[in-house]
Amino acid sequence: xxxxxLLEHIEVSGIETLEVYRKMGGYAAVEKALKTMAPDDxxxxxxxxxxxxxxxAGFPAGMKWSFIDxxxxxxxxxxxxxxxxxxxxxxxxxxxxxxxxxxxxxxxxSSYALGAKTGYIYIxxxxxxxxxxxxxxxxxxxxxxxLGDHILGTDYSLDLHVQIGAGAYICGEETxxxxxxxxxxxxxxxxxxxxxxSGLYACPTVVNNVETIAAVPHIVNISGDEYAKIGIxxxxxxKLISASGHINKPGTYEIELGLSVEEFIYSxxxxxxxxxxxxxxxxIAGGSSxxxxxxxxxTKTATGEDRLMTYESLSDGGFVSGSMLGSGGFIVMDDxxxxxxxxxxxxxxxxxxxxxxxxxxxxxxxxxxxxxHRIEHGHGTLKDIDLLVDIAKKIxxxxxxxxxxxxxxxxxxxxxxxxxxxxxxxxxxxKIINPNHFLHEPFVNTAVxxxxxxx
Amino acid sequence: MSKxxxxxxxxxxxxxxxxxxxxxxxxxxxxxPVLHIAQAEFDGWLSSEVMDYVASVLNIKSIEVYEVASFYxxxxxxxxxxxxxxxxxxxxxxxxxxxxxxxxxQNKLNIKVGExxxxxxxxxxxxxxxxxxxxxxxxxxGADYHENLDEEKADLLLDKLRAENKRSRYC
Numbered sequence: 071x072x073x074x075x076l077l078e079h080i081e082v083s084g085i086e087t088l089e090v091y092r093k094m095g096g097y098a099a100v101e102k103a104l105k106t107m108a109p110d111d112x113x114x115x116x117x118x119x120x121x122x123x124x125x126x127a128g129f130p131a132g133m134k135w136s137f138i139d140x141x142x143x144x145x146x147x148x149x150x151x152x153x154x155x156x157x158x159x160x161x162x163x164x165x166x167x168x169x170x171x172x173x174x175x176x177x178x179x180s181s182y183a184l185g186a187k188t189g190y191i192y193i194x195x196x197x198x199x200x201x202x203x204x205x206x207x208x209x210x211x212x213x214x215x216x217l218g219d220h221i222l223g224t225d226y227s228l229d230l231h232v233q234i235g236a237g238a239y240i241c242g243e244e245t246x247x248x249x250x251x252x253x254x255x256x257x258x259x260x261x262x263x264x265x266x267x268s269g270l271y272a273c274p275t276v277v278n279n280v281e282t283i284a285a286v287p288h289i290v291n292i293s294g295d296e297y298a299k300i301g302i303x304x305x306x307x308x309k310l311i312s313a314s315g316h317i318n319k320p321g322t323y324e325i326e327l328g329l330s331v332e333e334f335i336y337s338x339x340x341x342x343x344x345x346x347x348x349x350x351x352x353x354i355a356g357g358s359s360x361x362x363x364x365x366x367x368x369t370k371t372a373t374g375e376d377r378l379m380t381y382e383s384l385s386d387g388g389f390v391s392g393s394m395l396g397s398g399g400f401i402v403m404d405d406x407x408x409x410x411x412x413x414x415x416x417x418x419x420x421x422x423x424x425x426x427x428x429x430x431x432x433x434x435x436x437x438x439x440x441x442x443h444r445i446e447h448g449h450g451t452l453k454d455i456d457l458l459v460d461i462a463k464k465i466x467x468x469x470x471x472x473x474x475x476x477x478x479x480x481x482x483x484x485x486x487x488x489x490x491x492x493x494x495x496x497x498x499x500x501k502i503i504n505p506n507h508f509l510h511e512p513f514v515n516t517a518v519x520x521x522x523x524x525x
Numbered sequence: 526m527s528k529x530x531x532x533x534x535x536x537x538x539x540x541x542x543x544x545x546x547x548x549x550x551x552x553x554x555x556x557x558p559v560l561h562i563a564q565a566e567f568d569g570w571l572s573s574e575v576m577d578y579v580a581s582v583l584n585i586k587s588i589e590v591y592e593v594a595s596f597y598x599x600x601x602x603x604x605x606x607x608x609x610x611x612x613x614x615x616x617x618x619x620x621x622x623x624x625x626x627x628x629x630x631q632n633k634l635n636i637k638v639g640e641x642x643x644x645x646x647x648x649x650x651x652x653x654x655x656x657x658x659x660x661x662x663x664x665x666x667g668a669d670y671h672e673n674l675d676e677e678k679a680d681l682l683l684d685k686l687r688a689e690n691k692r693s694r695y696c
Contacts, residue, residue: 145548157615157654188548195561195599196655198668198695231546234696236557236597239653253556253589255596271551314617314658321659358616358654399658401617415619419653425596505624 072326075288088210091171099287103179104224112183118294120306125279126397137266139274147275148186152193155239157358158399161310162280164322170207176283195236239423243471244277258471301327305380316404318342331377332369348404356396359476361483405512413484414442420477431474434465448499565694570601606641606648608693611665614651617658626662667693
């Protein structure tokens with residue numbers, strides 16, 4: 071059993087209430103931080119902990135905090151990014167739904183560290199029912215003197231609000247989120263200036279993911295050094311992984327970073343192996359935006375080392391043979407999966423979610439979707455496969471925000487690792503009419519014969 | 526059935542409370558939540574009259590409302606059926622049978638995705654990832670998530686929604 075911090079008390083009945091949450095030790099970090107630590111001490115502990123942004127980018131959280139403009143006389147803001155929309159990711163939803171006070175406690179301690187007097191939790195519109203859960207928990211916290219003026223009798227005051235989105239993946243990008251919070255379209259901003267200098271209402275702002283913020287109280291409680299002892303190297307602490315796809319036990323799991331991918335997939339403690347006794351075919355390890363891995367690169371790296379659930383090990387091999395930990399959206403695919411169809415589905419997603427601001431992304435995502443649609447439906451040519459690679463290359467790095475890269479990587483990596491499957495679609499249009507074409511006859515690489523391609 | 530486009534006193538109080546969450550002069554921040562309220566109050570969609578009204582309540586220009594309402598996928602700019610069935614069909618849901626589920630709903634309701642049943646009861650819509658990948662396939666109707674769906678559960682859900690005969694709403 072790995073160590074649990076965030077989900078330690080998940081099974082305790084009534085943990086969503088303030089009373090039970092406190093009984094289990096909740097809000098101890100607020101007491102400790104506000105009464106015994108200076109704000110900078112809290113930041114220092116977070117720095118020592120090695121905590122990295124859990125939303126996907128993995129940027130050191132303490133460092134991000136230290137960028138906040140302290141010379142500015144404007145108010146500072148902490149904004150929680152609860153716009154969880156990366157396909158394959160549903161961990162923040164689980165945490166907020168089951169233990170809403172863990173996020174509120176994290177918001178209080180983190181806001182204190184940053185000197186913010188107002189905090190906003192920006193939650194995706196589809197999670198309306200969680201907005202109600204959070205609002206109820208926030209009301210409880212106000213009543214208990216944990217929010218509002220003079221928290222627990224100290225000089226520190228904080229107001230916390232939940233803001234609802236309305237359906238836009240792009241608002242998970244922090245500057246788009248801030249635009250949306252200001253009541254505008256979610257178009258990402260040019261950077262610099264970064265939000266730490268000019269964020270919400272042009273004031274110094276830190277935007278952190280739900281899980282990042284919820285980890286802070288644990289760091290305050292056990293100390294940054296202790297937290298850093300969990301995990302391996304620069305991948306410290308625990309991480310929530312949302313597991314989905316063709317596995318026996320989909321769900322949200324808390325792991326110690328450093329667990330082997332093999333154990334995570336096959337152990338009954340986690341995914342419980344592949345559903346229906348089928349064979350593992352591919353894995354998207356960190357949400358739909360990260361490169362897909364074929365079977366032979368999942369449990370071992372290209373150099374034959376065990377693949378571990380860490381930022382470093384999952385990206386070992388770069389884009390040639392590696393992937394990324396990303397948001398922890400762990401999508402497992404068995405041998406009935408059509409990689410072309412799945413890739414088309416993701417391309418459609420990115421086209422739908424492109425904000426339209428930058429032409430490479432706006433036009434490129436739609437173009438890739440169309441080309442993939444025609445390959446999947448038996449109208450593609452071999453040139454289309456190279457065309458996809460070319461479009462992906464021209465989007466990557468040429469947009470204001472990372473959505474362009476996020477749209478390009480899954481497609482480029484699918485072709486890199488599963489090219490023969492794309493070629494099979496081109497060569498055998500009659501065999502892919504049924505949408506579940508690989509359900510009864512899984513695709514095998516050797517099915518593509520050179521002659522048929524040349525025809 | 527057209528009713529006067531005006532919020533009740535009670536709703537206006539809620540909106541004014543919402544506007545106080547933001548610093549002075551930043552009340553435009555209330556636009557997204559207020560549009561949700563407007564959509565829920567005025568038959569599940571945002572007509573240009575409703576959007577103009579929201580602009581007047583928030584004291585902003587109509588164009589500021591139009592550009593936002595047209596950006597976010599949860600705002601309906603055309604009338605929808607009483608129950609809006611939003612079926613997720615992104616990657617993980619697709620892996621777990623979303624395509625078959627969509628086909629089933631189309632057959633059962635005798636409409637295509639994007640259409641509304643003749644009796645105005647159901648509109649079928651496909652949506653992108655709703656963060657329910659571990660409980661796929663799924664759909665959202667109003668604020669409710671219906672997860673781990675199969676054909677049998679889908680039929681039961683339709684019966685239930687028909688019997689309740691209530692407009693689905695997020696808030």
